[in-house]
Amino acid sequence: MNGVPLAAYLALGLFMFTTGVVGVVIRRSPIVIFMCIELMLNAVNLTFLAFARYQFSTAPALAQNPELATSNSIMGGQMMVIFVMAVAAAEVAVGLGIIMAIFRLRQNIDVDELNLLKG
C-alpha cells in the first residue's frame, strides 16, 4: 500500500467526482442521479482518507514526536468520512422515500417533468 502515491488516490477521487457531477447534470432518472451523488460523496471520502493517511508520513513533526500518530488530531480525516457516510445514509432514506411518493402520485419520475417550482 505504501507503494501507491498520494497523487493516484487524488486522481481516482477526481475522476469519480467528475463522473458524479456529469451524471447529475445529464441523467434524467432520479435513481441514477442519486447514485451519482453517492459517487461524489465517495470521491470526497476517498480524498479525505488519502490525505489522512499521508498527513504525517513525510512530515518531520511525526518523526520527532511519535505520539501524534495516535492522538485525536490524526483521526480527523477518518472521522469526517464516518460523518459523511452517516449523513449519506440518512439522505438516501429520505430521498428514496420522496421518490416513492412522487412515483405514486404521478406514475413517472422523470426529473425534467418535475417542474412544479417553475416561476
Added chain:
Amino acid sequence: MGENYSSIWLVILLPLIGFVLQAFAGPFLQAKFGKRLVGILAVVPVAAAFLLGAQLTMALAGRPEADRVLRVSGTSWIDIFGLSIPFEILVDPLAMTMVLIITGIGTLIHVYSTGYMAEEKDFSRFFAYMNLFIAAMLVLVLGGNLPMLFIGWEGVGLCSYLLIGFWYKDLANVKAANKAFIVNRVGDVSLMLAMFLITILVANSELAKDARLLSYDVMLPTLQKILASDPAMATAIGLLLFGGAVGKSAQFPLYVWLPDAMAGPTPVSALIHAATMVTSGVVLLNRMNIVFQLSPVASAVICAVGAFTALFAALIAFGQTDIKKVLAYSTVSQLGFMFIGCGAGAYSTGMFHVTTHAFFKALLFLGAGAVIHAMSHEQDMRHYGKLFKYLPVTGATMLVGWASISAFIPFVGGFSSKEAILGSALANSHAGQLSQIAGWTGLFVAALTAAYMTRMTWLTFFGDKERWRDIAPNAHHDHDHDHHGLEASHQPKEVPASMWFPLVVLAVFSVVLGAFLHADHRFDHWLYPQGLAVLGEVKEEYPNLLLLSLVAAIGGTVAGFLVYRNGLPKNQGWDLAKWSPLRRAEANQFGFDSMVTNVFVEGGAEVANGLNKGFGESIIDGAVEGSGTLAGKVGDIARKIQSGAVRTYALVMLIGVVGIIGYFVYVSSLGGGR
C-alpha cells in the same frame, strides 16, 4: 388659621371626589336610595369647596396688599432637562375671585338642578359631569402654570361638550355638542401656539432663574423683560392668546357655538355658558395682562373684536324667539363688553363685569329655566305671556335680573361694572382711537341690551293675553321643535323651593354686589393693589358718563316697553313673512352662521374632495400603486430564471462552484502559489 394654604388642593379635590362618586356609585345609589341622596351628594362637595374657598379668601384678604400672591406647590408632573412643570397652585386675588364665583354660583346651580332635573332618568350622570366641570374650572383658574391652565381649559371644554349633548338621543343636541367642541378647537390651537412661543422665548432668554419656565411666578417677570424690547413679539403672543380667548369666550367670529350650546339642560347654560366657562377668556387676559400692556396693537384688536361682538350679538338677540337663545346672544354681547374693558387696558373692569354678569346672567338663565319648567318645556316666547301671576317668585327675581342687566337704576346690578368698562374705554389711549369707538359702541349696545331684555321680559311675563291659550288642539306650527305637550289648558305652577331658592339668593347678590365692589374701587384694588401701569397717567372716569349710561339704559328700556307693552306685536308672530327684513336677517344671524357652514364646513369638504380627486387619487395612489406594479413587472422578468428544472439548477450550481474555486485559485496563484 395661619399661613397654611395647602388646603386649597381640597377645593379642587372635593368636586373631583364628587365626580368619581357620581360616576361609579351614582346609578347604584340612585336605584337604592333615590335621587334625593344623589342630589345631596352632588351639592355637598361643591358647597364644601365654596366654604373652604371663602375661608381661604378671607385669610388672603387679611394679608398685606403686596403679599397676596402665594404659590402652593404640589407634586412634579413633567420634569425633563431644563424644563420643569409641576402641579402647583397660585393663590392670588384673581384666582380666589374666580373660585368664589365658580363654587358659589356652582353650589346654587347644583341645588337648582336637583329640582330641574328631578324627572330625569340619568340623574347621576348629569351631576357627575357637573362636578367634573367644577373641578376642571377650578384647575383652570387655580393652576400655577400655563399647562395646568390648559388642562382646565380642555377639561371644561370636554364637560361643556358632554353636557350640551346630555340628551344625546336627539341628533340636534349631538350636533350642537360637536359644533361647540370643534369650534373651540380652533381657539385651542391658537392658545397652544401662544404657549409654545412663550416656552421658546423664556427658555432661550437665560433670564429665568428657575426650570419652572411656564409657572407664572417665573414666566411673567421674564416675559415682561423680553417683550419690553420686542413689541412685535408681544403682539404675536397677545393675538395668539386672544385667539384662545375668542374661542372659549365665544367672540366673533367663533361665537357660533354658544347659541347652539343652548341645546343642553338650562342649569348647564347658566353655569357653563353664562357664568363661568365662557369667562375663562377674560381670566386668561387678566392672568397674562403684562403681554397686552406691552402690545397696543393686540389691545386695539381686542377692543375692536369685543365692540363688534357686543353690537352684532345684541342685534341678533332681537330676532330670537327662543327665550334661551335671547339669553345666549345676550351672553355673547356681554362678553364683548368684558373684552372692550380688557382691550382698553382696564383688566380689572373686565373681571368686574365677569363677576356681576355671572350673578345676573345665572339668575336670568335659571329664571328662564324655571319658566321653561313651568311651561312643559316650551321655550318659544311666542307661546308665553302674562306669566307673572302664575310664577310670582320666578317673575320677581327675573325682574331683578332684567333690571341688573339693563342697568337703568344707578349702582344696581351690572350698572357699575358696565359703566367702569365704558369709562375706561372712553378715557384711555392704550388701544388708541379704537377704544373710544369701542366705548361709544358699547354705550349704544347698552341701550340695545335694555331694549331686548325688556322685550324678553314683557313677552314672557306681561302683555295682553296668555298666548299658549291659542294653541289649537293637536295643532302643529311650522317651527321645528316639538311642543312636549304644551296645551291650551295648561296651568303654569310655581317651581319647587329647590329651584326658587337659588333664584332669590342670586337676585340679592345681583342687586348688591355691583355697588359693594365698586365702592372706593374696592374690586380694582383687590385685583391689582399696585394699580395697572398702563392706566397710570390716564383719568379713569369720563365726564357725564353716569348720565350717558342712564340715558342709554332708560332709553332702551322705554323703547322696548313701548313696543312690547301689549305683548307680541303682529309683525313678530308665527308668520315669518310678516317680519321686517331686518328682523329676519337678525333671526338668521345676518347669515353668518350659514356662511361659516357653507365656507368652512362644506367648502372644506369640497376642498378635501378636490384634493382627493386631483392629488390623492392620481399622485399619491399613483405612487403607491405604481411601486406595486413596478415590483410585479420586475418579478415577471425575474421569474423566468426559475425554470423548475432540477438539472439546470445543478448545472448552474456547478458552474458557480467552478467559478468560485477558479477565482480563489487565481488569487492564490498571484500571491506566490504556496
